[in-house]
Amino acid sequence: MKAKINRRKLLRTFKEVAAIYGPGKRERDVADYISSRLERLWPVSEDGAGDAIDGDAGNLLVQIEGEGEPVLFVAHMDTVEPCAGVKTKVEDGYVMSGGDTILGADDRAAVAALVELAEAAARMRARRPLELLFTVAEEIGLLGAKHADYAAVTGKMAFVFDASEPPGFAVVAAPGSELVTATFHGRAAHAGIEPEKGINAIKMAASAVATMRLGRIDHETTGNVGLISGGRATNIIPERAEIKGEVRSHDPSKLAAHVAHINEEIKKAAAESGGDAEISWTQAYVSYRLDEDAPPVALFRRAARAAGLEPKFVAGGGGSDANVLNARGIPSIVIGCGMENPHTTDERIAAASLEKLAELATALATTA
Amino acid sequence: MNFSKPVYIAAFAAACCFLTACGPDTGGAGAPITGTRIWVADQPDSKVAIYDEGGSLLKLVGRFGMFNKPNSIDVYEYDGAAWVCDFYTNRIRKFSAGGNPLYATPGQEGGFLVRNPVALSVSQSSGECWVSDRGNHRVLRLGAEGGVLARVTGFRYPRGISADPAAGDVWVADEGNDAVVKIAGTASGDVPVAAVEVGRFTGMENPWAVAADADGKGWACSREAGRVVKLSPQAAELASVGGFANPVALAVDEPAGAVYVVDAEKGLLAALRRNVTGTHKDYGAVATFVVRNLAKPEDVFADENAGRIYVAEMGAGNVRVYDRDGELINTLGGFSGPGALAAWDGD
The missing domain is CATH 3.40.630.10 (Zn peptidases)
Structure with missing residues (x-):
């Protein structure tokens, strides 16, 4: 039966x-x-x-x-x-x-x-x-x-x-997946009166994202930045911006390599702008x-x-x-x-x- | 509430002989309980309590944590003692009519006699209790005073069980074998079902609940097939009544000539004529009354002496009380999810 x-x-x-x-x-x-x-x-x-x-x-x-x-x-x-x-x-x-x-x-x-x-x-x-x-x-x-x-x-x-x-x-x-949150720190200033004193955190974030390899990296690895936020008003140079993204790969070594690449681009963008960045990675799954x-x-x-x-x-x-x-x-x-x-x-x-x-x-x- | 009448009777006094602690049979207030007692297992809250006809709480039975999803209750009409089946604590417990503990099958320290029991039935001819010991694939016959009189093996996930009120034979829904089996009430010791089998019906998938007639006939329902069958004393089909969606409980009412069926999905209580024969696709043709719009009724109990029908309406948290014409007499509310019940009129 x-x-x-x-x-x-x-x-x-x-x-x-x-x-x-x-x-x-x-x-x-x-x-x-x-x-x-x-x-x-x-x-x-x-x-x-x-x-x-x-x-x-x-x-x-x-x-x-x-x-x-x-x-x-x-x-x-x-x-x-x-x-x-x-x-x-x-x-x-x-x-x-x-x-x-x-x-x-x-x-x-x-x-x-x-x-x-x-x-x-x-x-x-x-x-x-x-x-x-x-x-x-x-x-x-x-x-x-x-x-x-x-x-x-x-x-x-x-x-x-x-x-x-x-x-x-x-x-x-x-794939395994790692989630990243990067917070860029610049310096606030009046955007119309003394912009020279400011360091634009949004520009920093944008530079980092622009140089990152995103989308399909290879047949088993992907990268993405899915969220960006920052700034307070149009007349203030933003002192803080945040991006959130992820890396996925079926190959743990490729996952680690692409995590390192994104770290590098974030740090480089921050350094070139005279600001800094905090980077936090969380393992979503293996x-x-x-x-x-x-x-x-x-x-x-x-x-x-x-x-x-x-x-x-x-x-x-x-x-x-x-x-x-x-x-x-x-x-x-x-x-x-x-x-x-x-x-x-x-x-x-x-x-x-x-x-x-x-x-x-x-x-x-x-x-x- | 009337607390004036003493409830001690000879059988109860005799039962006390094996008790470790048996004081006066009282309710929570310490006064003797008289009159109708309605035992209700409120499943989400894992509690068992006794109520009077008006719905007043007479006694919360047992201590906190004693029960975990109690799923079946039956009473011995002679003295009102109640047996309670508890799925998760793996225990069968017997209480006096007033709710005082009389007996329990062994717990963890004793190695658990039963495992995930799902139903029990008290033999009205002897006071013994038959248990569907589902997790152990067997049926147990427990003596009125608690000893194990028989272990009937060879079932496969037994479900419903009902002891014949006259001869003492027992009907079992053997769910895993798609069979309804009648066994001799005289079974004793460790015995395979084949050795005590009186009859076997295999014409219905997924048998769930059973009920025994006083004249040796049996009734069984199938959740899968959505029908109720009436079986001869040798378990041959005498009648089949369809049109149900999820019939989950049955109760025989001899004086009324009725068999009550509750359907959890259709939300109804149907009173089928006991003398029905033949095949009927729809219960409406052979029902003396049908009560509709119940919210997930899970159990039904017929108090044959008082002429009352009790329905555990789990989905609405009610116990409904009907007369034999299907007229609603009372609604006891405030439950979390009554899943099993029994009643004793006390006099």
Whole structure:
């Protein structure tokens, strides 16, 4: 006997969970929904991540006993804004929002699939032990995964249900990322009376940005400055300006090299202007790359075929909870969920993708 | 509230024999409790409390932290003793009619007899308690005074359980095996289910709740199939009633000739005729009444002596009390999320 996911129920669950307001650090209602569905079936616990990040909920861990090596399935509970009052509709086989909000398929489609998986798990034969980790604050810096209580996790490999590719795809490599904040310090002066006395911090920042190599650096490295601010008034030479940017690379040595390059350009621009600059780097996440025979890759290959999908492996360009898990020594890949136009009000997901995602989750749970 | 009548009865006095601490059967104020007691498990708050018919709190049962998501309650009509099933503390606890602790299965220090239990049912013929020990894939028969009389193994994630009020046989929803199994109430010792099986029904996916008739028949519902089946004493299908979306609890009311079903998704309470036969796609054709617009009802209990039907309306934080015509008699409010209940009329 092999329990099947109930399509009607899956769609209903997705609509219910998509309608719950829950941006990063405000996932309480999502967590309560999941708990109410699962806590009478399997042990559900909540860790202290909420307190650690000043959110209103922690990560939820659902532990489902089984036979063999435990695996970890991960989905994040938060969505990006605008996510208040999401109203779903189904047209031409797609689930979409009313157009004034995101849909939240990223990552509520995965949440729905895993809730349905848990409800059907008792009736699945030869099922391995499962741990479902529903994380908080993924969209605002992977904060839930970073603060999760891993002492409670026993899974030896993880599948993070969070890629926008269609079901059947898996992201087996992702870049690491470093975030930079540079604050340029010049000298204020009246712009019309004595500009000679001033050192323009905005000009300093602009010089630095102008000489930085940004955009696509090579096939696996990118750089960007995304925010700039400074100044107080048009008649004051700005004494302070700030830029924020990032570097990503699949290759840690290239990541380090480009970080050094950006440091150098900032310092050079400051020195040439007679000012100075403070530079602060924060590691957003660490890169990973799994071999084709790594346990989660091998299991995914078998499970995808069992679910009637041709497995495809790609390298991703963004970070996810898998970066954190891999850095913690839990080999992890990211599963394609089939959400289209994520993070926009045009976001949608095919009902067929939702079903396939649930079937794939079942196959990952039961395929030898 | 009337605190004037003493509640001691012979059976309760006898039960005290094995207690370590058993004082007078009183409420929080120290006076004996009389009249109808409604036991409610408020799940989000992980507390169990006793209320009177008017909704006044008679007693908060147990000490702080005793419960963690209590999920099933049943009472022994003879003396009003209540058994409570608690999922996260892995304990089964028995209380007197007044809410004083009588017995608990071993906790961590004793190695936990049960693991993630999900349902229990008191045999009205013996006072014994049958437990769906889901995490251990077995069903337990606990003596009225607390010993383990039988461990029936071979289930796979058992869910609902209901003891036949007359013969004492027991119906079990064996969720992981997609089966509804009837076992002999005389099971004893460590015994595989096949050795005590009276009947097995495998015609319905994902059986969830069960209820036993006094004449040996059984009722079961399926969340997956959205239907309720009536089974012969040998577990053959006698009737099937569909049209439900998520039926989660059943209760038999012999005097009324009804079986009550609550559907958490459709938000309804339906009173099905007990004598129904055949297949019905929609419950409306075989229901004497249907109450709608309930918010996520999770449990139903029929007090056959008092003619009252109690519904735990988890989504609204209410306990609804109906008569046998489906007329609302009272609403007890202020709960966080009542998920299980039972009642005893006390007289």
